[in-house]
Amino acid sequence: MRTEKINRRNWLKKGVLTAGGVIAAPYLSFAETSRTPITLDLNGDAIYSPFFKEYLLDTEREFPVLSAKLNANENPYGPSPKALEALKTNAFKGNRYAWKELFELMDKIAEVEGVQRENIMMGPGSSDLLEKTAVTLFMNGGNVVSADPAYMSLIRVAEAAGGTWKAVPLKENWSHDLKAMEAAIDKDTKLVYICNPNNPTGTITEYNELLDFCSRVSEKVPVFIDEAYLGFLEDGAKKSMVSLVNEGKDVIIARTFSKIHGMAGLRVGYAVAQKATLDRLQKITRAGMGISYPSVFAAMAAMDDVEFLDQSRALNAACREYVYQSLDAMGIAYVPSHTSFMIFPIEMEGKDFLQKMTDLKVGVRAFNFMGKNWCRVSMGTMEEMKIFTSALKDVIA
Template sequence: MKSTNISRREWLKKGTLTLGALALVPHDIWSSNVIAAQKEGRTFLYNSNNFFNEFTPPVVKEEKALTILRSNENPYGPPPKSAKAFQDEVFKGNRYAWKTLRELKEKIAENEGIHTNQILMGPGSSDLLEKVAMVFFQEGGNVISADPSYMSLIVVAKSVGGQWKSYKLLEDSQHDLDAMEAGIDENTKLVYICNPNNPTGSITDAKKLKDFCSRVSEKVPVFVDEAYLELSDNGLRDSMNTLVAEGKNVIVARTFSKIHGMAGLRIGYAIGKKETLDIISEITRGGMGITGPSIAAAATSLNNQDFLDSCKTKIADARAYTMKYLNKKNFSYLPSETNFIIFEIPMEVKEFLKQIYAKNVAVKSFKFWDKNWCRVSIGTMDEMKLFTKAMTEIFA
């Protein structure tokens, strides 16, 4: 991708997204879509997507009463030491946090084996996915990804004039890397891979993926979204970060929203070639959207591996409990190495969502492969028991 001299102001005028939309964080965009779809009585949140869509949840009067199992959050975080660091940093809130941000980037660079100029910070990894989409697809082109996959980058790419070329996952739910590579053409601007994949929870073989990324990145940039990788069996041992260190045109995104338990604190980062990240930074600056307290909490969490390991163990135990229940009740689900499970629903989805929300349990439902699915996030063991109790009552 070639650099451009277009200014931020000119780019915002040129793009089809409004300033108001750009100001929204991913959760705000999701919430806005939900409210609009509920008012219009729509079955799906995204009318323009024929391949993969999310069912509109029912209107709920007492949202605070719900057991929230729909956003793949860590129910145990943030680490207590990170919460303390956040609180302490609030009293320095009158100052810009450039120094602490630089220190965090230095710590990240050391962990990832790269230089600080190969890091782009942002308020969560979804923010960075969306910014990449805005920059890469301002003049059209196509993005290649799995079907289904996390839609944040895809939706924004389409909204600014890009096209989506999707390739169905293999029977074992891994990415069809051969088909995706064969699909690259002269209009392909980016290959996007979410690994582990959302919403399926499945993971693609690390060696095959590394070979793919190494080879394909010589043709087009490859964006690997590793938001859930730390929750997988092998964890960061399966990361594509070594390719970045080798100088490959690979972007790897991480977030503090999942295993670190900081979804509400909004912090994440992407690593990649300096030249590629500079193109993105010409248009939009990631660090401006992060607060000093969030930076302090993230930096502290990187030194709390024992807490993170404890979270991973408890999530894995609750996931195993949920899978055992689904097996017992003959629900067909996809393999997961994340903090969520997706399974087929043998009921009309609108009625299913109505009933499970009525039991104060909030989940998500999707349509893909001509099937209806429920995705449940893994909460505490007590929360998962509330979920299985509700399921038993619904499907008695």
């Protein structure tokens, strides 16, 4: 299959792509990596690996007006009331840098995570931290070992910086194939990357197996565990790999306020790792410089709003259950999810499916992996999910 390398920054300057005009992010691949090159096939779809691609819309430059925007894993209920109040109260200080205040947030996070402030690095969302890690580690080559399919932010930047991706297919039960991943490590491996729960599949790798893997493998090579969706688990805090930091293991754990906290547009995330690791990363970045003064206070307030977090988790689970039942009624076998999104197979070409759903004002994502076409749908409000299932019935009828 002939492919073509195109830089997405240049696409935006031109307005449209030559292959029919592929619309900009978030319909175009992963919005967090808009400055990195991707590979398109002749149909204008994004090729991530020989076994993993994303279907992209062929449409006009303007974003379609959606009745249900379910393509970016955004929490439809946030930010929390406490976070909003803190944001409004501190908005007038938006002319100031938030260094002192950022340290207060770091202290709060360190206390919750059971580590020291020196083990915390802030960033404008966790994707920013994934990408800065990739730039730091792969500017002189090397490879990253991860699952396939995986969240592509770190991987795309690693490739752009000069690294390569050693993709290891997920197991049939959709968990990480940890044995195969360990076997894939070689003398050029600079990082193992694990997204758990995994995006785009919504699936999880068993805690004890992953803990053992991270503990052992981090003695050979750093392990990056992306826990962006951990908050949607009822016992998420108990399933984190963060305890390994206090054991001196060379692990990096990323968290974000974008998902369960509903603060995707306010851009706050953090990494937990050994001080030496963070010192290395901060040689090329000023860590929390990208976080605004009001966002710092919104994040601190959000951490205290346990009622909002519990409500978001419960509403998300209720919407997931509704979609499960709806898919059951349509005879569609879905993959059970541990996140704020889920996947299910579609028996039609992915680009055509995307276009038909968009025509009905529903935004979703479409992929091809494991030899099948899949829809990934985010959980919105119950009203949005009813719009989604109604549109889906019309599309597959």
